[in-house]
Amino acid sequence: MKKSLTKQITAGIGLALTLLIANAAISYHHTQKILENERWVSHTHRVLTALEATLSTLKDAETGQRGYLLTGEERYLEPYQRAIASINEQFANLQQLTTNNYPQQQQLRKLKRAIDSKLAEIQETIELRRSRNLEAALRVVKTGRGKQIMGGIRQQVAAMTEAENRLLQLRSEESQASINTAMLTFTAATLADLLLMAVVYYLVKRDRTLRDREEKQQNQLLEQLDRDRQSLALTEERFRRAILDAPLPIMLHAQDGEILQINRAWTELSGYEHSEIPTIEDWTEKAYGNRKSLVQADIDRLHQLNDRVSEGEYIILTASGETQIWDFYSAHLGKLSDGRSLVISTAIDVTARKQAEAEIRMLNTTLERRVEVRTAQLQAANDELEAFTYTVAHDLRAPLRGMQGLAEALLEDYRDNLDDLGQEYAQQIVNSSEQLEELIQDLLDYSRLGTADLPLQIVELDYAVGEAVKRLKTEIEKRHAQISIRSPLPAAIAHPVTLIQVIVNSIGNAIKFVEGREPQVQVWAEEIEIPIGGVGETETAREWERAGAPVGAVPPCPPPSPIVGVGENAELPVTASEKTIASCPLPAKQSVFG
Template sequence: MTSPLRMLLIDDNRSDRALVLRELQREFDPLDVQEITSSGELNRAIAIGNFDAVVTDFQLRWTTGLDILELIKQHYPRCPVVMFTNTGTEEVAVEAMKLGLDDYIIKGPNRYIRVPIAVRNALERREMQQRAALLEIRLQRLLNQVKIGIFRSNAEGALIEANRAFLELLGVGSLAEANTMNWLDLRDGYSQLMHLSPPQQQEREVSLQKSDGTQFWALLTTTLNTVEAVSVVDGLLEDISDRKQAEVDLQQLNATLETRVQERTAELEAANQDLEEFAYSISHDLRAPLRAIQGFAQILLEDLSETLDANASSVLQRIVANAQHLNTLMIDLLTYSRLRRIEIDLEPIDVSSVLAEVIAQINSDMQQQQAQIQVDEPLPSVRANRLILTQVLINLLVNAVKFVAEGVQPQVRVWAEERAGAGEGSTVRLYVEDNGIGIASDRQQHIFSPFTRLHRDADYPGTGVGLAIVRKGVERMGGQVGVESQLGQGSRFWVELPGGERALR
């Protein structure tokens, strides 16, 4: 049985952890991921050391990715570390690479799929390095067993003496035969040594030819010495053909690995594109027959209401209600698919004006629920897309007044706070807090996925796509989304976007 890949996932953003975890689970099986959200958890994990790779954010509440990287490398120098962040800078990336970071990925809607690719790339590179190290050890043992050729030549380049190993390397039987080979320009080597500062020594790799025409690589070390007032060149000749072949093999392995990564990335991107186009096409094409079903059912209800018995009338009403529900689901799917496909423009947006429009737009629903919405003005501006931000706020407010206990008047509070950024300016975190039924902690990381329903449709009707639209819309605007909640104590959803003043710089 294959042992699971053990990983540390260090990110204090629950939604980001969930997205990264989902992509990792798609790529690695079996997989054992430990989510780290505090310094205590990290210290315990490092003390145990039961992990194979690390994925970390840069800006955390309690430290930075650079500190984590340095700590990991201090204890486990060969452990692959990938940084996945939207708050780092080019300087941070350079510094991280100096500390041994394996890959640096900027967070974005289409970047989550790159995390498992980067992890696999780092793991394969570590394996390749280990193989290369083992190969180097084997080569070193081999080289230790090989005799090293020793020779001495004069200023004219003639060999004066040599040992047996030297003659064997050249494939000759005598010094005189070696002098006739012209195997190397020793006169030029003497001239080069004369122009060097003490110690007058030179080491280089050379391609040589034996007496039978066989080519081999050798490490040639030459030193200028004086023997009885005569300048001579003393040399060592070592066969390194195996090492050079290993270097060629390593380069080919690197090229093959890079090609595999590029092919896999292209395949993943193509698959995602096909899936998006399929979902868009299906959602769009199904609406036409669905409208026909609604229309015919409504006609039957209106034209035959007096002749239908109670059971038939109930069935037709259920057809109309379910068709309407399915139509809403199709619209949500189209919206979700469109958010993944369209190009969007970001600009400074006044959140207060957008929120006022949203409240006016859903006013009838608010009155029907007798909901009260408190907005703590002023709200700072953000860098966003107005239409997408409107859609996000509508979904959050509608959910806030929908998921309340029976007999409880919905109370919603909206406020914002500016948060200092790391090198890219400030961000704005917008909160929508309700007095609803709350969300269990073990379900909070799943609610932003499409079709996630925590309750029966009879209790709280919906499509399960609303919060997925919120998450995708916020990500497309370069932001983050999350929730803080406890069962029976309401929920506090938050959306964090770049500050509006950044666009004016």
């Protein structure tokens, strides 16, 4: 058996070496052929490049001819002179490159005659322009002979280019075929070598595998028995520790009333050791007193069940005399080896929760009264604030209307006596009075912010910022401030008057808090991401729809604490009572103010 195996291995190795040597020889042959094909492909590319260069040189000569004929200046002949100097060298290069191609040599002889004719025609026109005048040269050009010669040259170059392209395609195909053949041969030989090596490896491993298999099977059986024994011991230890160290009270008891195990949590909460309550009867007598028989009957029924059961809450008496409330859960664990039924019972101490529930019920009885008293106090404060606001607004309106009326009368009766600046001042008094009238009305609305919602609508921020700048015109001119607005600004959902006033305050503060130089204020809008959610989300969606937004478009308006930034490093928080003037990203890069 060993001699036969050795002969098989030797034969396999010899055959593999033979295939490797043959593969190397074939690969070398195909590699040489690929290199030869690549040299011819490169040679064809050089021929194509030389043809393009020759045609380009003739075009340069024509360019120099046209420039000289039009201007008569010798400097325009530079392209022509460079072409004359290089055309013969380029043509000689073409002849050398196509030495082994007889058809192309014939085409080159025709091309040479055509090039000489074209250069002679160019030289003739140049000499006529130089010795006589432009008209004499143009008569030669208008005969069309030069154009006809150049057309023939292009056709000959195109024919030669097409022939070289056919050669290039043929040589590329031959090169690719050689590559494919080399790859196929190499792959086949390599696969054969790998197959032979696999056979040799199989023969070597087969004998070893047969000898080791029986020994391995025996060792595996022994190891499996040992693992099963250890796993069983580990499982029993884990189960015991899970029972003993569990955070909830746990008891294991048999059908005849014997308590097999209680854990540490049971002992810590009840105060009873296992030795003090070895049976269910002992446990019920100590923990339940005169209710012992009722609880005993409930526990006996557990051994007749097969599913997990919630027994409910029981009041127990601990060893220290303390009363606790435990919520019991039990499950049937099957039968012991002696045939007795085994049940596991767990409990949750809910004493603290029951006490907290009692306290909550007691607090709820007085909560409504405290809410009513607090509501009445808040309503009284709001009524006083509204009354005060109405009084202040009434006192402000009287002189304001007088000032506004006098300014309007001045414009109506004495307009002709005022120059343009005076009329502008008077008109600004009227406009400022109207704005102050709006602010007084807004002051009244502000007093009702705690009890009424601000009506929202879609507002163009370009309009709102423009109105704010108009109101600050005097201050801007006084401080020589420069206001830069990055338009277009997005649309917003807002209370228009409040939004304009917020922008006025922000820009005004930005102007005021710049010292020692002219204020430069920039106003822009940018989109930020704010987490969605929070109280008020549903109501904001309703305002969004009432303002004319598409049905189903819900604006992401969480309750943020926004920062409105205007001016040079100015970040001004703007709030109104408990309602925040905020912005949130909207579809189409809009913002919501609410």
